[in-house]
Amino acid sequence: MPFHVIICGAGLAGLGAAIALRRKAHKVTVLEAAQQLSEIGAGIQAPPNSCRVLESYGILDDLVRHVVRPESIQFRRYSSGKVIGKTPLRPTMTDKYGFPYLLIHRADYQECLFDHPHADKVEESGPRVFLSSGEVLKADVIVGADGIRSRTRACVLGGDDASPTASSNCAFRATVPRDVMLANPGTHHLINDVHANCWIGYQKHIMAYPIRGGQLYNLVMSHPGHASVGKWNEAGNMLEKKQHYRTFDPAILAVLENVDSSLKWELADLPALPTWVSSQSRVVLIGDAAHGMLPYLAQGAATATEDGASLAECLSRATEAEAIPKALAIFHNIRKPRCETIQALSRTNGDIWHLPDGPEQNQRDQFMTGMTGQTRSESGTSAQKPNRWSDNQLQPWPFGYDVIKEVRHSIPQRPTHFAEN
Known part of the structure; x- marks a missing residue:
């Protein structure tokens, strides 16, 4: 009805x-x-579980015209940029779950x-x-x-x-045009190599990836601090940004040098x-x-x-x-x-x-490096699988989920005034 x-x-x-x-x-x-x-919010990630829904709506093909299909997500040591963990995304996600992992501009998504x-x-x-x-x-x-x-x-x-509930962190969000990234020998590889990159360090990280078909480089810079919960449009302080990330990888610092303005928002959950x-x-x-x-x-x-x-x-x-x-x-x-x-x-x-430098962080990095996520047989506790994207036990649960099938399995057999469809 x-x-x-x-x-x-x-x-x-x-x-x-x-x-x-x-x-x-x-x-x-x-x-x-x-x-x-508005373009507030910039890039977001659309994993296979959301792409499955978008396909059922008949709109995935329209969105694909605006997306980037990343080859992988790479976790990097904050100070050197060394890759300490990597999860293949293309074509792995489509092969395993039937749908891709996409990077999209929020404004393109909303339409x-x-x-x-x-x-x-x-x-x-x-x-x-x-x-x-x-x-x-x-x-x-x-x-x-x-x-x-x-x-x-x-x-x-x-x-x-x-x-x-406000966390102890807030984040700057910004984008850098493709031509600016290409003009700098220290940053052109980040826009040309189609990966989502995450530099992780004590109390802070930077998630970065190309969006809009590679025309923009999207940055999310999480660090200790506060802003207004639920607001996305507070101006970020550029001097504060430089201070927070001064010990980070020179390559990502070269990107940040081209960020003239950013938006700041509080990281919070319910x-x-x-x-x-x-x-x-x-x-x-x-x-x-x-x-x-x-x-x-x-x-x-x-x-x-x-x-x-x-x-x-x-x-x-x-x-x-x-x-x-x-x-x-x-x-x-x-x-x-x-x-x-x-x-x-x-x-x-x-x-x-966000672990501090020291033995626990070193152990995390070692475990990340050893994770391939290619087989379900890889063993270990959750603490020994710090790359959740490559956790072979966890990964199928979010990415392989079919929400429509779940509803159909949950409908009672003969409910009053209720159809099974």
């Missing part, structure tokens, strides 16, 4: 959910605060105009959304996809809210929420509003994409409005445990990357 669904937020989670729900014939209204599309009024308040009775313009919109279901500082979350949690679904089962959270996570596994956008597909699949089984609570309960039971596990893994991965 088609429902009217209001989605608060036109980020990756909201837009993905809108596409999925419209494909299931639901009426969808998307509300967004931003007035126009949406931001010219709608934003949700000022959400009320469950109805349910209704109160706009800042004074207009009130009603729907069968309201989806809170409004980010880590979600206003919808307070409705779901009964008036209370769960504030984001605690495990008691629920993602409101008491009357008409308001539901997805994406960062439900499970905002640290970026150290590059699964934030991927899990948000999975959320939208899962929600649409669950709602498509409801044959009348009375079945919406059942649909949302199944969605909640499928998504919450997976996303909270990824949240936890992301936190611990940051600890692994």
